[in-house]
Amino acid sequence: MDRFILTDAQWEKMEPFGLGKPSDPGRTGSDACLFVEAVLWIARTGSPWRDLPESFGNWNTVFKRFRDWVKACVFKSMFDAVSDDPDMEYAMVDATIVRVRRHGQGAKGGLKIRLLVALEAA
Numbered sequence: 001m002d003r004f005i006l007t008d009a010q011w012e013k014m015e016p017f018g019l020g021k022p023s024d025p026g027r028t029g030s031d032a033c034l035f036v037e038a039v040l041w042i043a044r045t046g047s048p049w050r051d052l053p054e055s056f057g058n059w060n061t062v063f064k065r066f067r068d069w070v071k072a073c074v075f076k077s078m079f080d081a082v083s084d085d086p087d088m089e090y091a092m093v094d095a096t097i098v099r100v101r102r103h104g105q106g107a108k109g110g111l112k113i114r115l116l117v118a119l120e121a122a
Contacts, residue, residue: 005044006040011033011036014036014081014082015033016081017074017078018032018069018074018078019032019069019072019074034057035056035057035062035065036078037056038052038056038057039075041056049062049063
């Protein structure tokens with residue numbers, strides 16, 4: 001797979017919080033960035049772990065590593081590290097999204113009812 005979600009700047013902030021290092025043997029020592037990309041792929045697609053593409057590695061190994069990281073609260077630490085400087089690119093609000101009710105635009109309302117009540121009383 002050549003299409004990933006994380007940018008290099010994001011991964012630099014997240015990397016110190018990961019478990020293991022490249023020199024460690026086993027599932028903790030393999031490419032942590034690829035592992036996080038696999039977890040993001042699962043979250044994005046909503047697929048079961050068994051449908052994880054082979055380019056991310058064995059699905060069971062990735063799942064076991066995911067479970068270890070969840071128990072160690074690694075993902076919370078990574079999220080906190082990345083979310084310190086929010087990107088407000090998608091938080092734009094303009095008139096095509098927000099609608100104001102008529103009374104919020106300065107339209108006069110309720111006057112007709114008062115006139116009808118006054119006419120019926122007279």
